[in-house]
Each structure stands twice: as structure tokens, then as C-alpha cells.
Amino acid sequence: MITLENITKTFQTKKQTAVTALNGVSLTVEKGEIYGVIGYSGAGKSTLIRCVNLLEPPTSGQVKIDGVDLTGLSKEALRNVRQKIGMIFQGFNLLKTATVYQNIAIPLKLTGVKEADIDARVKKYLKIVSLEDKHNVYPNQLSGGQKQRVAIARALSHEPEILLSDEATSALDPDTTDQILALLHKINQELGITILLITHEMHVIQQICDRVAVMENGDIVEQGKVIDVYTNPKHLTTQRFVDSIFPSQIPASIIKDLEQQGPIIDLTFVGDAADRPSLSVISKKFAIETNILSGNIVQLKEQPFGKLRAHIKGAASETNQAIDYLKNQGVQVSEVKSIDSIY
Template sequence: MILLKNLSKTYHSKNGKIDALQDVSLEVKKGEVFGVIGYSGAGKSTLIRCVNLLETPDQGEVLINDTNLMKLSQTKLRQERQNIGMIFQGFNLLKTATVYDNIAIPLKLSGIPKNEVDERVKKYLAVVGLEDKQQAYPEQLSGGQKQRVAIARALSHEPEILLSDEATSALDPETTEAILDLLLKINQEFGITILLITHEMHVIQKICDQVAVMENGQIVEQGNVIDLYSNPKHPTTKKFIDSMFTNTIPAPVINDLSAKGPIVKLSFVGHSTGKPALANVVKKFNVYTNILAGNIVQLKNEPYGRMIVHIEGEEEETKKAIASLKDEGVQVEEVSINEL
């Protein structure tokens, strides 16, 4: 569906050059929700704007359904762009046009017949839940409503691909949840492939199937969301995932950990989050467990939990307890007091 091969992009200014993309490659399969996450300056905005050639890479290939956009004429490129919808952080609505006209005008400019324009506007306003706002102006709408209009406008061209450029970062948490639910609904009901960029791990957690982590113009790690949550490799990935969990333990608690036994980080994936694994090892072995921190988050398709636990007991018994936890599908990593 979307295949980016070895993209590089450098910006030049009087202060020097900025390597926004450095040999970046990724593949988004049909029907996926693919997230790209990174901190400010990582290169993710440049990357997503290269997909529809709003930014032209210095090197590399951009293929959509096996068509290399880099080799198309401007006329052919405009035609291909009709298949790629895009929503922005800033909404990009015409302030002097009604909600209806904000969606209708681009359709008319594309040569869509008048009766079909009317059908599409009403259809996609219904999809985003704004049927009653057709004659409202952007200044009369909330931020979430403006973003819904922008989404309806993108959908009205009936694309196969939807690009989301930090679409929720200007919204409050409750509105963000509603917009993410809407994007998930669009993906599931219309089969539209979504590529989004974000700096918020919650967005990845909520709706994404696959994720790529960017830093300094490069993809430093990528894979399916559950794998990156349960086994992150790169320090930046670990930092993003750690932000979803409260691992800070008060110093007095740490100072009281004088009893024998290891401190372990437990990761629970899917069905293992519902098992009483800690209770079972206490019953089976001569150990005590002291939960120092923990949380469970819901990923798109399954829950993921993490705990920091002190397993108190003699070495042989704690080893047996850890082996038992692993047998239950729990990932176990021993940590030192200095890491807490």
C-alpha cells in the first residue's frame, strides 16, 4: 500500500543544514493503522509530508500501490493525491465558509458533479457526527468539531489512505479520545489505511497496529505495538513506553528493601494480565511479594501490564518463583535498586 524506500531530505539555511530524513524506509500494509512517534525535531512531519509529495525527498522512492510518485507528471500526481486524504493539527478550514462549503468546495474543484457533492458532504458529516452543523462557521465550533470537519473533508474524496499530521495534539484529553475513536471507526468500517505521526504514546497505544520510532531523522526501531511495548530495544522507545507507567518509587520505600530477594520488573501481555500469577507463586513457594509500582494499559487489541515487585525469600525459592512466573507467560527482568 505505502512503501517508502531510503528517503533522505536535507534543509539548508544560513545557520547550516538540517538532515530531516536520513535513509528512512518503512512499509504500511493495506488496512493498517501505522503510527510514527518521535520527539520534536525527529523528522516525522517531513516524513509524512513526503508520502503525498508535499515535501519532495532529495533521494529515495515513494510508492503507493506500486506506483512511484516521484516519477509522475504534475497532472498524474494530482490524480494520485485524490487517493490520499490528509488531516492536520491546525484543521486548515476556510474561516469565511460554512462547514458544508469547507467540504463541498474542494469536491467541486475536483470536478465532482453537484448532486454527488451534496451526497458526499451529507454522508461524511453524518460519519463524523456533525449533520446539524452544515451551516455553522468554523469560529462557532469547538476544536474537536473543527477536526471532525477536517476529517469529513478528507474522507469526502473517498481515499484509500488517510494521513494524520499530529491531528490530536491541539486537543484536550477527552476530545482526543473521541477523535481517536473516530479514526478507529473509519479504519474498521471503511478499510482505510491510516498513517499518523504523533509525539503522544497514548495515540499509538489506542489505535495503532504498527509503530516506528524516529530520532534525528532516522527510524531507530519499528514493529508491531505489542512487541515494542513488551520488548523495547532503543533507549528512545523505552523512554516513550516508560512514560505510560509510574515507576518512580519513593526513597523511603527503597531504603526499606533490606530483606533478601530480587527486585523484578514484570510485563504481562494479553491473557496473562488476568491471571493471579503473584498470588500463585506465594502459595507454591516460600516467598513474599511486595508490589512497588504497577499499571495496566489497554492497547488496541489486548491489554499490557507492568509491575515492579520485590520477591522476598531465599535464593532457591525466589529462583523457582521467577521460573513459575515465566511459565505463566509473564516476562521477568531483574532490576537493581539504582535503576528505580
């Protein structure tokens, strides 16, 4: 549905110095999926998402929606295509002097929607975002989460096929973030709307995304299914994001003592493997002792995913058999070779 081909974007500073924000970025978002783009500040992700609806025209490359290259369209044709693309922002962008109802109705009126249809749409989408009782309230009477719900209803009222989310949860507290993410997932599932979102939070990616692209310095350094990227991060930036939800730093004094007694291993559990008491089993099955040093289990969109760092104490023959057993049970195992690899 969305295809970006070799997108570059160069800005000119006041001193006429060229700054490249995007450097030949390509990605494809399939119809009906939730695709996340994650990166640290300055990675180029906000520029990228604004290129999708040409709020930020790319310097070069093609932006295709359903096979149509937007960069070659007339202004009128581009306006028509944009009707299929809704967008929500971190800052909500609501009119302070207009009611919730008016914030949704006014943009519809400006695009030529009939009055009767406007009223029906406003009521329909306020119900979807669970704000049907707030239609006469002003934005300053709403919480941050409620303001974002109004912004989502406004975007949906144009009945788009695509929804772009530009850091839509960054200004919200954790509980409200979860509520907004649940709402976006509901919109995707029930309305069939394709969602492309950008974020700097791994929690957002793991909660609702099907696939993810990791950006750094204007490039996509890694992309794929969320579960694949989580279980086998290849780029250092991706590893940093994954490590942020699986902290594994251990005091050097403890490591020094433990590594003399047996291997320190990293275990990755996916799906059913996350529910099995694997370490307990090998402690009983082999002449070893196990000690969990760090770890966490999180819920991805459709399955649990966990990582543990553990120490196995015992004779080499026994520890090797235990590790082989874990691998045969579907657990990914890698040995931490030295203190340096832990940091």
C-alpha cells in the first residue's frame, strides 16, 4: 500500500549548508498492517513520515500509495490522494476556541462534506474513541489522552485508508499511552486502516506493530518482523533499543567470581518456550546449579518474548548437556564469553 523508494531529503540551512535528513530510504508497508519506525532523536523518522503525504516533499525518490507516485501528481490530484491519508501528531493540534464537535466538524466542512454527513461522522467517530459525551467540551477541559482521542477521531472522520502517527504517544503517561495504543490496534482491526507510526519507544513497537524499521542518521539500518528484530538484533542501535527493555548489566565483581565456576549464558524465549520452566528443569535433570542474573518477559503483539541472563554452575560435561537440552527445547542460547561483552 505504501512504498518508499530511495527517498532522500536535503535541507538548506541559513548559511546555505546542505543537511541530509534522509539518505536513500526504502520501505514497504502492506495493506492492513501496523508498521513502526523507531529511532533516537535526529534519526530522520519525523522527516520520513512527513514525506509519505508530501507535507515534506522529498528531494529525490518516489512515494507510492497503491502504486501511484505522489511526487508526480498535480496539486489537485495530490489533494484527492491526501483524503485517503489521516495523520495524528504529538501536540494534538486542536483549535482551543472550538468544541470537540467543532474540531472534528470544521475540517470536514472545509473539504466539502455535506452537513448531514458531517454530523453523522462526528458522532460515529467520537463513539469509536469513547468520547461521545464530550462533544460540547473545549480542549482545555480535557486530559492529554482525551485530546489525542479527539485528534484521532478528527483524522478518522475523513475516512482514510492510511493513518500516520507522528510520535502520538510521546507526551502521554504510561497508562494513557497503553490506552491510545489499544485504540490504534482496535482501529486497525475493526476498520482495516493501515497504520504507519514513528516512535522512540520500544514499548510502542512491541505493543501493536507487525513490522519495524530502525533508523539512524537518515538511514534504515535494520527492518523486519518485530519478533525477528527482537530475537536477533544485528545493528548496534537495534541492540540498544532491545537492551532498554532487557537490562543486563551486572557488577564486575560478581561476574569475576561466577565465570570461574561455569558459563554465563543469554537465553531467548519466544512463544510457548517463554511459558516453560526451562531453568528449573535442567537443574533437576543435570548435576548443575542455575542462577538468574537478570531478565524480563514482555508481551509482543501476538506472543510472549523473554530474555534471561543466567549462570550455570557445574562440570563442563554437565553444563554442555544442559545447554544442548535448552536448545532442543526451542530456547535460543548464546554464551557470554567475557566481562567486556556484558557492557
